[in-house]
Structure formats: C-alpha cells, structure tokens
Amino acid sequence: MLSLTSADALLAPLAEETALLLAVSGGPDSIALMLLAAAWSLRARVRIVVATVDHGLRAASREEALFVGGEAQALGFEHRLLLWAGEKPSTRLQERAREMRYALLADCAAEIDPRCAIVTAHHADDQAETILFRLCRGSGGAGLAGMSAVSTLLVHSARSQRASKSVRLLRPLLEAPKAALEAICAEAGRAYVTDPSNLDPRFARGRLRSLAATLAAEGLDRDALLRLGRRAARAEAALRHCAAEVEAGARIEGDAAPARFKAEALRGAPDELLMRLIERQVAHFGLAPRLDRLERASQRVAGALARREAARMTLAGALIDVDEDFLSFRPAPPRSRHM
The missing domain is CATH 3.40.50.620 (HUPs)
Known part of the structure; x- marks a missing residue:
C-alpha cells in the first residue's frame, strides 16, 4: 500500500x-x-x-x-x-x-x-x-x-x-x-x-x-x-515506428518541414500510416485536425495517389496537394483555413 x-x-x-x-x-x-x-x-x-x-x-x-x-x-x-x-x-x-x-x-x-x-x-x-x-x-x-x-x-x-x-x-x-x-x-x-x-x-x-x-x-x-490502455499504447508505439519508416522513405531529401514526399513511395501504404504522415505534417501549421476530418483527407489523398490523379484540399490550416509525383504541404490561404 x-x-x-x-x-x-x-x-x-x-x-x-x-x-x-x-x-x-x-x-x-x-x-x-x-x-x-x-x-x-x-x-x-x-x-x-x-x-x-x-x-x-x-x-x-x-x-x-x-x-x-x-x-x-x-x-x-x-x-x-x-x-x-x-x-x-x-x-x-x-x-x-x-x-x-x-x-x-x-x-x-x-x-x-x-x-x-x-x-x-x-x-x-x-x-x-x-x-x-x-x-x-x-x-x-x-x-x-x-x-x-x-x-x-x-x-x-x-x-x-x-x-x-x-x-x-x-x-x-x-x-x-x-x-x-x-x-x-x-x-x-x-x-x-x-x-x-x-x-x-x-x-x-x-x-x-x-x-x-x-x-x-x-x-x-x-x-x-487499464489493460486495454496498455495494449493500445503498445500498438500505438508500433504504428508510430512504422509510420516514421514510411515517412523517411518517401521524404524528398533536403526538404525542411513541412516536407514534400514522393508519391510513388506512398502508393499502397496502409491507410493508417498515410494518415499519420499527413497528421504529422499538418501539425507544423499549429493546429490539430479532428480525427474524422483527418480520416476524410487521408482517404482523398490515398484515392488520388492510387489513381495517379491531382487533388487539392485544406486541413487545419494546411493546403495539401497531390499529383502524380508528389504529396506536398504548405500554408492554406486565409479564406481556406478550415475544412
């Protein structure tokens, strides 16, 4: 005691x-x-x-x-x-x-x-x-x-x-x-x-x-x-590790945060790992997106990558661009700072 x-x-x-x-x-x-x-x-x-x-x-x-x-x-x-x-x-x-x-x-x-x-x-x-x-x-x-x-x-x-x-x-x-x-x-x-x-x-x-x-x-x-929490924490640590590896493999060498990423390296990445990459990059703009909005943005990015199509969206102050070659992040214009 x-x-x-x-x-x-x-x-x-x-x-x-x-x-x-x-x-x-x-x-x-x-x-x-x-x-x-x-x-x-x-x-x-x-x-x-x-x-x-x-x-x-x-x-x-x-x-x-x-x-x-x-x-x-x-x-x-x-x-x-x-x-x-x-x-x-x-x-x-x-x-x-x-x-x-x-x-x-x-x-x-x-x-x-x-x-x-x-x-x-x-x-x-x-x-x-x-x-x-x-x-x-x-x-x-x-x-x-x-x-x-x-x-x-x-x-x-x-x-x-x-x-x-x-x-x-x-x-x-x-x-x-x-x-x-x-x-x-x-x-x-x-x-x-x-x-x-x-x-x-x-x-x-x-x-x-x-x-x-x-x-x-x-x-x-x-x-x-508490047992559920410990197991979720263990799984979360494994997912963070895997997401970091995917991010490192796709990052354009020399880019500072927020970075650009090679689209080819992200095609076929599990949805959860792609979502975490997006979340980490959006965090550089100072806002944490709601999970449901992050999921929707991640699904759109994954779809555009798979179809080799261009797409543009905003999320928590970030402007996300997808084309055949790159996934990139930059500040959203003032009128687009909400999704």
Whole structure:
C-alpha cells in the first residue's frame, strides 16, 4: 500500500526538474500529491508552487480554493489562486472549463520559470475513466492508450486567445489507485473537499461514473480498462515506428518541414500510416485536425495517389496537394483555413 514514505518512488520522474507548479483543486488526489511533494527528499532542490483554479461555477469554490491555500502554506509551499473571470459559456461547460484551467496554469507556470512544468494528480481511476470516455466516443488507438505520464500541451493564453504556448504536463501518479491517495490523506490527518459536480448527470463523466458498478459486473472494471490502455499504447508505439519508416522513405531529401514526399513511395501504404504522415505534417501549421476530418483527407489523398490523379484540399490550416509525383504541404490561404 502506498504511503508518505512512497514519495521518493512516486515522484522520481520529477527529479530532473528545476521548477514545478502543482495543480491542487482540494480533492483527495491533489491533496495527496501536495503531501507527497512535502515529503519528497528532493523538495529543497526544486522550486515548487501550488496553484488552485477557481472556476467560479459553484458557490463553495472560493472557500475551497482558500482551504487549499491554507493547507499549502502549512506545508511550506507558495500558493497561487487563479480565477476564471467573466461570463461563463452556456454550452460545452466542462470542456471550456478544462481549457481555461490549463490556460491559467500555463500562464502561471511561465511566470514562475520558463522551464516550469505543470504537475497534476491524475491517477489510475482517472486513467481508466479517460479510456472509457474515449471508447464511447470512438477514439483511435492513440486515444485509447489514455493519458501519458509526460506530455506537451499547446494552450491559448488566458490573457489573449491570439497567443498560444506549449507547456509540459507531468502526471506522476497515473499508476496509483484513488483509494491509495485517499489513504495518504488519512495517514497525514489532512481533510479534503468533494466536488459534487463529479457525479452530476448533466455531464458525460458523471453519467459514466454512475454506470461504474454495472460495467464492472460485466467485466469492464478499472483493471480491464487499464489493460486495454496498455495494449493500445503498445500498438500505438508500433504504428508510430512504422509510420516514421514510411515517412523517411518517401521524404524528398533536403526538404525542411513541412516536407514534400514522393508519391510513388506512398502508393499502397496502409491507410493508417498515410494518415499519420499527413497528421504529422499538418501539425507544423499549429493546429490539430479532428480525427474524422483527418480520416476524410487521408482517404482523398490515398484515392488520388492510387489513381495517379491531382487533388487539392485544406486541413487545419494546411493546403495539401497531390499529383502524380508528389504529396506536398504548405500554408492554406486565409479564406481556406478550415475544412
């Protein structure tokens, strides 16, 4: 069973960092993250700041944020209270709240240190829930692999939607069950808050949580979902490797990114690998295409290659051209920056 003495093992992936921003909402998982950081033997070598986002969506949110501030200061951490000000959207509330949360955290991390990474308390139960959520939405292999322990997030600044920045996101507790993190809070004698919106049936995740017992009875419990995630991650790694080989073999030597590719080398390539090549090249224009749009563009490219026909299309800010000899990418004209 995990305890505060597990701090060094759990936080070992953070050992090379110079500055960390802990995202602490006040729930048992994030309070446990803060307690583990306080018990970490390398704590003195790393600047650690705690941040709480007050979305202003519930009457108790400010009181909960102040509670976290008191707990953080009691443990010797500087605390930042980040506010989502202004009018709230009437649709896609949870999605937009998540976007704003990471925007506020990214701005805060940049103020602390240009190298500062954000650390969240996502745990094994969160991972299983994420895999289930993506499964319900027909995600591809990358989505079913779940969250990564280390990832880079491209976010808009909370101060200006025109400015964007990338920030590293670290999740050192992904293999820890939620019950173990609650036990760490109990071991330390620390209280935590419970967000009632976690079970709110208005939101998809709340509805999925209400089905947890039924799904578990049919064999789709946390461990089964995590097993699915590990297998999807393994398949995803193999596909990335194969896609890189196809890309390297088709690239026009000397071309900088985004590159041109030899059409002949791509004819007959599996659809999945061609789609990944397109996705990687489009990413150079700064936007991530939706999977359904990426699939449609990939099908058009594959068809044009097979028939040795010319084709032109736009995808997420990129203009894609196919002819008998080349597949090429360049910025789309302003009026064509959507597909």
